[in-house]
Amino acid sequence: MSSQLNIVKTPEGYIALCQDTPLEITQEWFSVDFWREKAAVVGSSKGRYTTWFVESNGNQWVLRHYWRGGLMGKFSKDAYMYTGLENTRAMGELRLLDILYREHFAVPKPIAVNIVRDSIFYRADIIIERVEGAxxxxxxxxxxxxxxxxxxxxxxxxxxxxxxxxxxxxxxxxxxxxxxxxxxxxxxxxxxxxxxxxxxxxxxxxxxxxxxxxxxxxxxxxxxxxxxxxxxxxxxxxxxxxxx
Missing domain, CATH: 1.10.510.10 (Transferase(Phosphotransferase) domain 1)
Structure with missing residues (x-):
């Protein structure tokens, strides 16, 4: 089974949406400040970086930014070399999750990713559904x-x-x-x-x-x-x- 995503061009890059994701999602949805203004941040998980839990129309989502680790993380915390949309880490994760979720594997439901271009680099975020009670x-x-x-x-x-x-x-x-x-x-x-x-x-x-x-x-x-x-x-x- 192949993944089927809706790709939307934005002024700064792309948003990729899974098939049943609300099409009104914009780049702002990938910023925790957007959800804070709506008083919709319902929690967080703190590891090396913070992952945010937000509520949208009664559903709880997980908002995660892509951060670099290891040696490269010392030079740039979140900028990756852009070599094409399908080569971004965010698209790779979304496509894999989309396949696994539709094949009924025990993975969170994928929602969307945001890729922001900056010259030869990109930054990215992903939204997935929070696993209830887990x-x-x-x-x-x-x-x-x-x-x-x-x-x-x-x-x-x-x-x-x-x-x-x-x-x-x-x-x-x-x-x-x-x-x-x-x-x-x-x-x-x-x-x-x-x-x-x-x-x-x-x-x-x-x-x-x-x-x-x-x-x-x-x-x-x-x-x-x-x-x-x-x-x-x-x-x-x-x-x-x-x-x-």
């Missing part, structure tokens, strides 16, 4: 343990993505959300943040590297929070679910 695994495990079945379910969830050839560039404990059963009748795990993600031919090399990265993130988070409910037996249950 919290990331670090937050969940800081409150208590998951049972073996939950870990196996998580492993099976990751395996489903891998069988489809979904490469997640930053699979870590904070990029996995757990939605409680009270929302839709059963507990669900979601993967989020598909920046630099892509569809690949399934093979054990990158799939195993994805799992190794996830394990390192659990160990890293436990190093920062010794009471985090994560054990080698938990990881073994996840792998069992993945292989099953």
């Amino acid at each position: 919290e990331d695994l670090v937050a969940k495990l800081s409150k208590g343990a998951m049972n073996e079945q939950q870990w196996q379910t998580l492993g099976a969830c990751i395996a489903k993505f891998h069988r489809r050839g979904v490469y997640h560039a930053d699979l870590n404990a904070k990029n996995i959300l757990c939605q409680p059963a009270e929302v839709n009748g059963e507990e669900c795990f979601y993967l989020i943040d598909f920046d630099r993600g892509e569809l690949r031919t399934p093979n054990q090399g990158w799939q195993q590297a994805n799992l190794d990265r996830l394990l390192r993130s659990f160990n890293k988070e436990q190093g920062k929070e010794p009471n985090l409910a994560f054990t080698p037996d938990n990881w073994a249950a996840l792998v069992k679910g993945y292989q099953g």
Whole structure:
């Protein structure tokens, strides 16, 4: 299944909208100040940078700016070289999310991206739907343990993505959300943040590297929070679910 987006030319670049996204979205919608003026900012998530939660017509959306990391981030916090609309990180993430969402994978519903040109550079933002009632695994495990079945379910969830050839560039404990059963009748795990993600031919090399990265993130988070409910037996249950 290919992604189907509406591309709108703007004075400064482009807005790309998923098929059922309201067409009245303008560049202003990608600024947190726009939502502040409407008293529609309902929360935020703070990591290296802030992600904003906003409310639109009864729906809660996540507004995220694309920031550079690593060595390049020391020279420019958010400007990327522009080599064509389809080569932007925002378009790559939106198209991948659009495909996965329409194939009923456990990902947030994609809404739109904004690409702003500045000479040979661009800056970008993305809006996705907030996963109702969900919290990331670090937050969940800081409150208590998951049972073996939950870990196996998580492993099976990751395996489903891998069988489809979904490469997640930053699979870590904070990029996995757990939605409680009270929302839709059963507990669900979601993967989020598909920046630099892509569809690949399934093979054990990158799939195993994805799992190794996830394990390192659990160990890293436990190093920062010794009471985090994560054990080698938990990881073994996840792998069992993945292989099953």
